[in-house]
Amino acid sequence: MGESQLLLEVNDLSKSYALSGGFFDSPKGTIQAVDHVSFSIRRGQTLGLVGESGSGKTTTGRMVVRVVEPDSGEIAFWDDEAGRIDLAKLSNRAIRPLRKKIQMIFQDPYSSLDPRMTVMRIVGEPLRATGNATRQATHDRVAEVLEMVGLGHEYMNRYPHAFSGGQRQRIGIARALVTQPSLVVADEAVSALDVSVQAQILNLLRALQERLSLTYLFIAHDLGVVRHISDVVAVMYRGRLVEIANKAELYSHPKHPYTESLLVAAPRPEPDKTPVETKPMDRISADNFVVPGCPYFLRCGYRGEVCTREVPPLRDIGTGHKVACHFDLRLTHSGSPAFYRIRELSPQNSSAALDER
Numbered sequence: 001m002g003e004s005q006l007l008l009e010v011n012d013l014s015k016s017y018a019l020s021g022g023f024f025d026s027p028k029g030t031i032q033a034v035d036h037v038s039f040s041i042r043r044g045q046t047l048g049l050v051g052e053s054g055s056g057k058t059t060t061g062r063m064v065v066r067v068v069e070p071d072s073g074e075i076a077f078w079d080d081e082a083g084r085i086d087l088a089k090l091s092n093r094a095i096r097p098l099r100k101k102i103q104m105i106f107q108d109p110y111s112s113l114d115p116r117m118t119v120m121r122i123v124g125e126p127l128r129a130t131g132n133a134t135r136q137a138t139h140d141r142v143a144e145v146l147e148m149v150g151l152g153h154e155y156m157n158r159y160p161h162a163f164s165g166g167q168r169q170r171i172g173i174a175r176a177l178v179t180q181p182s183l184v185v186a187d188e189a190v191s192a193l194d195v196s197v198q199a200q201i202l203n204l205l206r207a208l209q210e211r212l213s214l215t216y217l218f219i220a221h222d223l224g225v226v227r228h229i230s231d232v233v234a235v236m237y238r239g240r241l242v243e244i245a246n247k248a249e250l251y252s253h254p255k256h257p258y259t260e261s262l263l264v265a266a267p268r269p270e271p272d273k274t275p276v277e278t279k280p281m282d283r284i285s286a287d288n289f290v291v292p293g294c295p296y297f298l299r300c301g302y303r304g305e306v307c308t309r310e311v312p313p314l315r316d317i318g319t320g321h322k323v324a325c326h327f328d329l330r331l332t333h334s335g336s337p338a339f340y341r342i343r344e345l346s347p348q349n350s351s352a353a354l355d356e357r
Helices: 057-064 092-101 120-132 135-148 165-177 195-212 223-229 245-251 258-267
Strands: 006-018 030-042 046-050 072-079 083-086 100-104 181-189 215-220 232-237 239-244 325-332 336-347
Touching: 006 057, 006 165, 006 215, 030 046, 030 072, 030 092, 030 100, 030 215, 030 232, 030 239, 046 057, 046 223, 057 100, 057 181, 057 215, 072 092, 072 100, 092 100, 092 120, 092 239, 120 135, 120 165, 165 195, 181 258, 195 223, 215 223, 215 239, 232 245
Parallel strands: 046 215, 046 232, 100 181, 181 215
Antiparallel strands: 006 030, 006 072, 072 083, 232 239, 325 336
């Protein structure tokens, strides 16, 4: 991939948090929220970052926009004027001019809007924070982006309580777009909305992407939503990326057991079919949260002895498909849109025998 095509490249990004609860609430350990995560996004592309709650995807997104400070790693952003910039090394003052080029859409359309501010002030706030726009220029730009997101300029003097959830999220999208950003990080942007409203917002995001040449880092836990909007999908588990592939490849030929389990668990519009039986998963507690080998070992139905000792690297298996697994798993479609089964299993650089399923 040529650098001219890249907009964002994240290399070995890590973040840990202290666990409190010791004597006098003193720290009693750390939890690795994000563990050496690496990915890249091309201009005009949407990367869907998917995983269950607690997988570290929101922390990753917030580090990209520097709301959360990373412990280590590189966040390379290609600016049209300055070229390649490592955002992770910039101070809060140095990164301020770049804020307008990297914006975020938040999950909750109710708590992310100040109830004491009008729509005009909410949407225009990034312009006041990142530039010296005049009052008239701010007014004109706010009216323009409100029209883009499907809200007329007549809504500018209203307060958030006068809007529905979907309308509030449109206001949040307008606020993110008012500074004409290159990269937008959407953190669970539709998860708090009704299904019908979700479809409207997703269609709006896609239309805005085509119109404004936007690049998205789209964070979600819903595989259906991710499939609808993403070009490339990255699957995250316990702070690590376990699989990255283009959308068609990942949904038709998943290579990691966790991706398989997510697809099996996805709701299916086939009520008359017998539910697919999956292997019971081991209970995960605070005592076994940290394992020395593969982070998915405790829940994996295909685990081997090597999985208890070594963390599998994220390796490229061809055509940009990357997977973090010690084994070459051939997971093939088996009739049901959400059912994938094991067909062939061969050890990868290991003589370990697999547990019987």
